[in-house]
Amino acid sequence: MVIPDLGRSPRPAPPHVGPRPEPGSFRDPANRVFHAGDDVLRALDRTAAADWRALAASSFFPPLLTAGKVCGTEELPAGSPLRELPTAPASSGWATVLRHERVPFVSHPYEWSFAMLRDAALLHLEILRAALPAGFTTKDGSAYNLQWRGTEPVFIDIGSFTPLRDGEPWAGYRQFCQTLLYPLMLGAHLGLAFQPWLRAQVDGIEPEQMGPLFRGTRRLLPGVLTHVHLHGSVQRRSAATSTADVRAQLRDAGYTRELAVATVRGLEKLVRRLDHQPAATHWVDYQHTCGYSGDDRASKERFVLAALSAAGRRRLVLDLGANDGRYARLAARHADYVVAVEQDPAVVDRLYRSLRGEGERHVLPLVMDLADPSPGGGWRGIERASFAARADADTVLALALVHHLAIGRNVPLPEVVACLAGLTAPGGRLVVEFVHPDDPMAARLLANKPDGIFPDYRRDAFETLLAEHGTVEDRLELPSGTRTLYRVALP
Known part of the structure; x- marks a missing residue:
C-alpha cells in the first residue's frame, strides 16, 4: 500500500525525545497513533495486526485506497527504526506499525458546514457498504474518523476496520447517529445550526436530547421515528444487556449480512434526502x-x-x-x-x-x-x-x-x-x-x-x-x- 503524494512540502518537525502519542488516540487499546517527526504511525497489537493484513488482502479495501477514499497506509518493514514505539502499559508489545498519509490540516466536525457534514456521512456509509459484503465492518461511526483534502472527504481510522461476526449489528451505529445523522437532522428538519451542539459534546448529540425536539407531527419527519425514537427506546431497554446477548438475539431473529447492507443503504438514502440551505445573511x-x-x-x-x-x-x-x-x-x-x-x-x-x-x-x-x-x-x-x-x-x-x-x-x-x-x-x-x-x-x-x-x-x-x-x-x-x-x- 503506497501513501499518496499530496504535493505538500512538510515542515521539518521540531526535535522530540522519541515518538509522541496522539492525544486523541487512546480509546481503542488495540491500536494507538503516534507522531514521529512528520510521520503519522499507528501501532497495532497482535489481533489488530491480523485484522490489518486481512483487510489489506481483501477485495474491497485496495480500491478504496487507490481512489483516495481512505487515507494512504503502508505497513513498515520489520527493520524500520520507526517501528520502535512505546509499549502501552500491561501490553506485550506492538505486533506491527503502519505509516499513514498526513492530512494537510486536521479539522473538527463542528467546524464544517452542513454540506460538508453530509458528504462526510455519505463517505462513511459508502465505505461500510463496501466492507460488509467482504466480511468486514467498522467498530466506530464517529464523524471524527473523517478528514479533508480540500473539499474531498477521506476516512482516516484504519484501525476501525474489523472482521464481521454473524448476527453482529453495526457497532458504530450509535456514534454515527450522534455525530453525523442527528446534526444533519437538526439542520434539515429544524433549520438549526448543529455546530454548537457538536462543539459542546465530544460524543455528539444523545437520543434523549433529540427526542423532545421531535414530538407530535415532527415524529413523522424522515428518519425521526426509526433513528431517534426507536433507537432511543431500544438503547434504554438494552442498557443492561451484554453485546454477546444482543448478537445472539439478532442471529436468532435472522439478522444477516444482507440485512446489514440493506440497513446501510437505507441510511444512505435518508442522508441524501436531508438538505439544508442556510438562510442568507x-x-x-x-x-x-x-x-x-x-x-x-x-x-x-x-x-x-x-x-x-x-x-x-x-x-x-x-x-x-x-x-x-x-x-x-x-x-x-x-x-x-x-x-x-x-x-x-x-x-x-x-x-x-x-x-x-x-x-x-x-x-x-x-x-x-x-x-x-x-x-x-x-x-x-x-x-x-x-x-x-x-x-x-x-x-x-x-x-x-x-x-x-x-x-x-x-x-x-x-x-x-x-x-x-x-x-x-x-x-x-x-x-x-x-x-x-x-x-x-x-x-x-x-x-x-x-x-x-x-x-x-x-x-x-x-x-x-x-x-x-x-x-x-x-x-x-x-x-x-x-x-x-x-x-x-x-x-
Whole structure:
C-alpha cells in the first residue's frame, strides 16, 4: 500500500525525545497513533495486526485506497527504526506499525458546514457498504474518523476496520447517529445550526436530547421515528444487556449480512434526502456591500498576490474572514494548502459547494468565529486540539477583519494583533488590512458603540503593535484613503 503524494512540502518537525502519542488516540487499546517527526504511525497489537493484513488482502479495501477514499497506509518493514514505539502499559508489545498519509490540516466536525457534514456521512456509509459484503465492518461511526483534502472527504481510522461476526449489528451505529445523522437532522428538519451542539459534546448529540425536539407531527419527519425514537427506546431497554446477548438475539431473529447492507443503504438514502440551505445573511453578499471601489479591489488584489509570491511557495496559508473565498483561491496558486475560515455557516456552505464543484483539493473552508475560536476539547481538553494549537501557518491573511474584532466584538487591538501573530509560524508572513476609523464600514460599527470607547483604534497605534511583533516589509494605502494593507515578517 503506497501513501499518496499530496504535493505538500512538510515542515521539518521540531526535535522530540522519541515518538509522541496522539492525544486523541487512546480509546481503542488495540491500536494507538503516534507522531514521529512528520510521520503519522499507528501501532497495532497482535489481533489488530491480523485484522490489518486481512483487510489489506481483501477485495474491497485496495480500491478504496487507490481512489483516495481512505487515507494512504503502508505497513513498515520489520527493520524500520520507526517501528520502535512505546509499549502501552500491561501490553506485550506492538505486533506491527503502519505509516499513514498526513492530512494537510486536521479539522473538527463542528467546524464544517452542513454540506460538508453530509458528504462526510455519505463517505462513511459508502465505505461500510463496501466492507460488509467482504466480511468486514467498522467498530466506530464517529464523524471524527473523517478528514479533508480540500473539499474531498477521506476516512482516516484504519484501525476501525474489523472482521464481521454473524448476527453482529453495526457497532458504530450509535456514534454515527450522534455525530453525523442527528446534526444533519437538526439542520434539515429544524433549520438549526448543529455546530454548537457538536462543539459542546465530544460524543455528539444523545437520543434523549433529540427526542423532545421531535414530538407530535415532527415524529413523522424522515428518519425521526426509526433513528431517534426507536433507537432511543431500544438503547434504554438494552442498557443492561451484554453485546454477546444482543448478537445472539439478532442471529436468532435472522439478522444477516444482507440485512446489514440493506440497513446501510437505507441510511444512505435518508442522508441524501436531508438538505439544508442556510438562510442568507448580510455576510453572504458582503463582497458587494463592503464599500470597496474598483480601484481599491484591484490594488488590494495586487498587493496580496505580491505578498504571497514574495516568499516563495507556502506550505500552509490561513485566510481569516475568507467570505466568498476570493483571496483563498488566489493563495492556493502559491501554497500547498489553504484553510479559509469564516464565521457564517451559510457563507461557508456556499463556498464549500462552489469549491467542490470546481474539484478544488487545496482549499479547506471552515466555520469558526474568530472571537470565539475552537477550544481544546474532550478528555483533559487535549483530545481535540484547539484551533490555535493546529494553526501554524507560513502566511496568515487577515483582510477586512481587524475592525470586526476590535470594534464589532470589543477585543482590544493589542490582543487582536497578538492573536494574528500567534497563528503565524516563526519566519512566516502576516498580511493584514487596517480599516481606518473614518472608513464607512468602521463608522457603521462605531455608530453602535458609546462615544470614545476605542481611543486607541488608530492607524499609528496599529503600526506600533505590528512593529512589536515583526518587521513591516511593505504597506499600501488603498486609493480610497481609508484602508491600509501591511506585509509583516515575523522573527
